[in-house]
Every structure is written in C-alpha cells, then in structure tokens.
Amino acid sequence: MIMMKALIFEKSGIENLKISDVKEPTLGPHDVLVKVKMAGVNPIDYFVVNFIPVTPMPHIPGAEIYGEVAKVGDHVKSVNIGDKVVVYNRVFDGKCDMCLQGMEQLCRNGGIISIITNGGFSEYFSVSEHNLVKVEGINDEIAASLPVAALTAYHALSTVQVFGKTVVVFGASGNTGQFAVQFAKMMGGYVIAVSNKNWVKEFGADEVVSYDKVEEKVKELTNGRMADIVINSVGSSVWDKSLSVLGLNGKLLFFGGITGSNVSLDLGAIYGKHASLIGTTGGNRKELVELASMAKKLKVKVWKVRKLEDGKEALQDLFNKNRDGRILIKIE
Template sequence: MKAAVFDKNGIENLKVLDIEKPVPASGEALVKVASAAINPIDDRVINKVDFGGKPHIPGAEVAGVVEEVGDSVKGFSKGDHVIVYPRKFDGTCDMCLAGNEMLCRNGGIFGLATDGGFREYIAVPEANLIKVPEDMNMELAASIPVAALTAYHALAMARLSAGETLYVVGASGNTGMFAVQLGKIQGAHVVAISGKKWLGDFGADTVVDGEALKAETSKPDFKKANVVVHSIGSKEWDRSMSLLDLNGRLVLFGALTGQDVALNVQDLYARQISIVGSTGGSKKEITELVKMAKNLKVRVWKRFPLEKIVEAFEAEHSEERDGRVMLTF
C-alpha cells in the first residue's frame, strides 16, 4: 500500500512510499482510508517533531471504511463507515475516568504519538473508532475529529449560551468555519471576522473584515462579545480582548501566528474577563458531533491525491486558500 512517510524534518522530505499493509491485532480494525484533511497539527509534526530518524507517517484527521476486524472487536464490522478519535488514551488515568480522554496523562495526539492516517490502510484500536452514517460526506467526516471537535469543545469550555454574542476570529479557517456553524446551532448571534462572505451561508449573522470592524468598534452602539473564539495565536490578540464585554470569555487554541502575548492584568480583573484554554475534545463530544453532523458542512478549496501530498501542504500555506485542503484516496 502507499503511505506518506518522512524520516527527517521538512515537508520536502515527505515521500509517498510503498509499505506493507497492516494486519489488525486482536482489538483493532483495519480501515481503508477514504478521506484525510491537511491540518496544522500535521505541519508541526513534519517540521518540528524529532522522531530520531525513525520513519513516521503523519495525518491527524481521517475517515474511512472498515475492511477487516480483529478477533476481539465486537462493535464494528466490515463495511462500517468510521472516523478516528484523534487521541491515544489509556482509559484508566484520572483524566480519562473523568471523561477527558484528550488530556490523558499517558496519551498523545493521533499522528504524533502514533503513526497517522496519510496512507491507504490503517489499523486502529476499537476504542478510537467512531461510526458515522453511510450517507455522510467523507470530507465532512474527516473534518470532525479535529476541526469540528476542537471548535465544539471550545464553545463548551466558554459556556456559550443561546442569545449571547459570539465573535469568531479566523472564521474561514479549518476550525473557524465550524465554530461559526456550531455557535449558530447553539442559538448565539454569530459575528465572523473574515473577508469571506461565504460564511454567511455557514450561519454567520454578520461577516466583517478587520478594517470594517475597526470602524464598527468606534460606534457608541457597538455590540460587544460575550464570547470570542481565538484560534490564531498572538496576531489579533489585542483586538480579541478589546471585543469582550464585561464578564466576557475568550477561549483559545492554536498558536499559528505566535505563542507570546501581552496581558493587562488590571483590565482583566476590572472587566471580570475569563481566558480559557481548550484542546481537542472528548469521546462523548465527538459522538455528539456525529449526531449533529446533518446540520454541518465543510468548505473544501482543493483536493489532492495522496501522491501529491507535498502540493497539498503548499496549498494549505497559500495566501489564496479559501477552505479546507483534502487528500483523496
């Protein structure tokens, strides 16, 4: 079978090779990959994680069809459409027992702590498999494990309620497009900070770019945010903080534009602002998302076969990117 493999850092070192097709162990299922998404996690794994020269397969977001099951697998059978819960977890630590598998003390991210899904077949522990309806679009399915789940968990951490105002920074990004949709489903008034007008079709009540927003914030009747989703790192940090109303909550994940920010502590406590970190999501949340998926959609900008995976990463980094970049199989 074919797989994308690298043994030293750098996208230029990512090669599509013929490797041995895996055989599922007793508690595993063999999944034929149907769709995979390019994600910043993969970028970091390929460019920054040192695997000591050992060949590694990236790929955090995967959907496919069960091809074969191991002897002790009870909940899945050949032909099931599935996604992969993207966290290795032991199920026994205090975090797992509390339903926070994404924080497992002995776990890690799928595609980083384990080989990932940029390959034709993958053997997956039964505990990491989630069934999806057979009529679900596989590109949407592949976007649920990271992009949608990260947004869903973040809104839960921010305690978003119906009737509140939600601002989404980076609204046209992989997670942003799902934060917009999920915020609307949860009854919020959603403001997408972006120049992409298609976000109106994804549930945004208002779509406003940075320059227009600057003008809006100077108006006396400007409506501030109860919740701001901030997923891009240090860029736009000050703006995100300034958008918050009294008792507002800023929920953050991702650091694409930098990890360090300036924080005015006096402003923080005077306005009683909460800053909430969020990562991934739980197995319970991903199953909830699957049930909601008929109300979700994904915007795909470009598709590439596995053999052109380097071009797919180049597209992911393009300033012209206007939606997700997906791998087809």
Template sequence: MKALVFEKSGIDNLKLTEYKTPEINSHDVLIKVKMIGVNPVDYITVNSLSVSPIPHIPGVEFAGIVEKVGEHVNSVSPGDRVTIYGRLFDGNCDMCMIGYETLCRNGGRIGVNTNGGMAEYISVEEKYVFKLPEDYSWELGSSMTVAGLTAYHALKEANLRPGETLVVFGASGNTGQFAVQLGKKFGAKVIAISRKSWLKDFGADLIVNYEEAEEKIRDFTKGKMADVVIDSLGEQFWEKGLSILGVKGRIITFGTLTGSEVKINLSKLYNMHQTILGTNRGNRKDFVELLDLCKDCKLKVWRTFSLEEGKEALNSLQDKNRDGRIMIKIY
C-alpha cells in the first residue's frame, strides 16, 4: 500500500512510499482509509521521535470503509463506514474501570504510539472502531476522533448547563467549530472569539474580536461574564480568558499551541469560586454519545489535499490565511 512515512523527525523527511499492508489478527479490523483530518498533533508527531513504530505513519484522525475483519469481530462488517476512537487503553486500570479510557494508565494514541491513518489501509482493534451514522460525510466522520471528541468531553467535564454563557477562543479552529455547535446543543449562549462571520451559521450568538472581547461580553451578559471559557490555544489567550470569566466560572484548557506558562491571581480565583479545568480528548462513552449528537454538525473545510501532498497538507496548518479544516482525501 501507499503511506506517508518518516524515519527521522522533521517534516521534510515525510515521504509517500510503499509500505507493507497491515495484517489483521482475530480481533482486528482492516480499514481502507477514505479521509484524514490533518491535526496539529500530526505536525508535532512528525517533528518528534518519541513515536512508535519507526519508520512511522502519522495520522490521528481518519475515517474509512471496513475492508476485512478478524474471526472474532462482530460489531462491524466489510463495507461498513467507520471512524475510530483514537485513545489507546487497556481496559484494566483504575481509570478505565471508571470509564476514563482517555486517562488510561497504560494509554497512548493511535497515530503516535501506533501507526496512524495517513495510509491506504490501517489495522486497528475492534474496540476502537465505530460505525458512522448514515448522515455523516467523510469529512465530518474523520473529525470526530479528535476535534469533535475533545470539544464534547471538555463541555461535559465543565458541566455546561442550559442558559449559561460559553466563550470559545479559537472558534474557527478544529475543536472550536465543534465547541460552538455543541455548546448550542447543550443549551448555552455561545460567544465566539473570532473574525470569521461564518460562525453565525454554526450557531454562535455573538462573534467578537479579541480586542473588544471584554467589553462586548460584559454588555451581552449584563455584567455577569462567562460561565465557561474554552482556551484551547494556551498562554497567549489565558489572561483574556480569565478576565472574561464570571463567578463560579470554569475555564478549560486542552492545548498549548501558543505556550503553556501562565499567571494566576489566586485571590481573584477563590473570591469568585472559579475553576481551572484541564481535559484531554475524551472517553469511549463520550464518543458514542457524540456520534449520535453530531449528526447535523457542520464542518468548515478550508483545503483538501491528496495523500501525495501530505507534506503540503501538514505545512498548511501554519498558513496565516487558514480558514477551517485541512483534510487529506484518498482518491
């Protein structure tokens, strides 16, 4: 099969090459990959060597068609359209026992600690494979694994309630698009910090730019400010995030693209009963709920590349004109 492979870290070492088509064991599913969502995690993976195996195929988010199943597989059959739950878990540790596969003590990630989906085929254990509901496009289906699940799990962990105000930084980004739409499904009023007017079609009640955020949010909430703030970008937005957080507010972080060192005023934090919440992807139960909940979710795709153009696809994550998701389609 053809696959994007690197042997030494660095994006220039990523090459489309022939790779042995994976074998399947009795509990495995062979998936013919149709669509890959290009994720910042992939960029980090290609630039790192703490991955396995080497040579390595990256790709944490993908969807495809079941090609072949092992003899003990019964939840999917050849021809089914599927996506994957991408956190590796053992099912035996204390975190798995309470349904927190995302925190498995022996965990990892498909595409980082195993080969990923930037290939014509991938073999994964049945427990990671989920049938896509009918209405799902390949683009949307492949976005559930990281973008959709991370947003959904974060909102659940923050206990976002109907009528509350949710503010999303990076609202046009991979997770941001889903945070906005899912926030509406939770019954919240959603404010997107962005310059992209298309977020209105995704349900945003208010779109404000970064500079005016504090003032506009104060007006919108009549001084109460935000109940939940999502800052998936890290350091650069942290101070602003705290400045718009109201009493009993929860600020969520699950990404540090702009840095991870921040300051906190503890007296403000306790006087306002605020919570800082870290989350990381999500659990299998969340994934099943999400697949059902997100049937009518939209996805803004900016550019679609072929597998041959893998390097350009990854590099375009840094493009300043980026306006939505970057996909790799296997034709």
C-alpha cells in the first residue's frame, strides 16, 4: 500500500483538520494521478471543512488544484506523464441536459470536487482525464488560480455584454475580484474597482474607489448614469451598496458569500430600475480551456504561500483583516 500526506478531517470543524498519512488514490482505466504542486485556498474550502455535508468521510478538502501528471490509467489518451495540468473541479456525467448545453458546472448528476469527492489538499489526487486541462509556460501561482478564482470571474462576465459598459467590481482585491477586474478590462469595459488596495489599478482598473465613498464616486465618474454592470463577489455586506450603484437597465452579477448570504430585498429598487440580478457559479470546461490559453496575460497578487501542514492557518487567513491578495498552499 502506497501512502501520501494529506490534510484531512474526520468530523466538521476547522479544529479537526490535521495532516495525516492516507492511502494514495487508485486509478480506474480513464483516471489520472496528479502530483499536486499548488492548491488555491478559497472560501468554499473553509465552508467544506466547517459546515457543508461532504462525502467521503474522513475527508480531504481543496477545490482548486494544479499539478503534474504522475500516472495514467490504461485507456487515458489526452495527457501524458509529466504534463502540467489544472483540474476542472466539477463532477459531471456529460449526458444530462445541462452538460449537453455546455454547462457541466450544473450537471444534474454531478457536484463539486472536494464536496462530493475528496479534494486536492494532498500530495496526490486522482481524477478522470476529462477533468484535466493542460497548461504551459505560466507560473504555479497563476496555474493554481485558474480553476476557481479565475474561472468563476470569467464565467460571470461571459454571461453579459461588457464592451463599452461601466463595470463596478466589489471585492476587487479578493480571489475572484482581482480576476474580474482583469477580464472586465480585457472585454472592453470601463472598470471601477471598489477596494482599499491601490495595487488593483495595476490589474486594469480605470479607477479605484473606497467602500465608504463608492456611491458618490460612481455617480461622479459616470455623470450620474451609474454602473451598467456590478459584480458582487463578497456577499451580503455589500449587497445594498451593489444595488445603489447599479444604473437603469443594469445587471448585478453575484457569486460567493464570504461575508454572508442572507439579504433583504427592496423589490421596488430592482424593478424600478429594470434591473437584472444574475447569480452565477463556477464555469464550464470550454471556458477553463480558454483561460489556459490566455493565462500568460493574467496577473495574480499573492499574499501568503503556506505549506500543506499549515492548512488550518491558511483557511483562517481568509478572514484576516490584513489579507492582501491570494493564499496558496504549496505541496512539496
């Protein structure tokens, strides 16, 4: 029996997360064993460890995985040993109506890797070859940010017409926010980043405004028209501000809820503006392939790189008021 190191918990609660020796995954004929090089740390990982019912138990979290192909099943043809790959983090059957529409993230018979399967906070991870996308010529930090942080932002913005529009991004320095700023600019938007971090200007923001002055600044910068598109990647804490800066016939895109998911709605403020509220989640495989091809143009601001054995601290760091960019786990 071959063993590997992994972060694992036997019952919910971050206090139960520990580094352990576990059995290395076995491979089916269409599976690939990935030697994990780096994993992103995202709010979903914190919620998996603390709150979300998961399977199997004991459980390995980690939804955002980048590594190198170490072993392949007998029928694998699309990747070879040594290839650098990222893992599309959805289990999908490829047969349901959602999959056939190219929306594998909504597969009726699937789910999220790290919730309905073990995740990638481990030395090795096994997955179907259909979940792998090859990456070349990019650094580990960008690669490890493609499957969740970048893909979530890219998919959300792909649901609307950005060119020539004013886009306001809340949480612009966060995991998804820093990519939303980049994609909105690449797609031809006028980008107003809401952040207390001036470095987001280097990521493509035309303007950076603070949370406490966001309404007056957006009004001033748009001559009263307000935003065509608002991105809320933060959750309930900025919900009211998100709606207040949304202009007539505007679209509010939202995903993630690190500050909470429950809000009160003023229906008149929504239908009176002819506003659209658009919830999005993840992205599809085609979009992840597109991201891999454009990844050399992307930047990522990294705050901390932790070791696998410091996974508990990495998850707690998500809520550190001094956090300034992404947290990543490097697996030696």
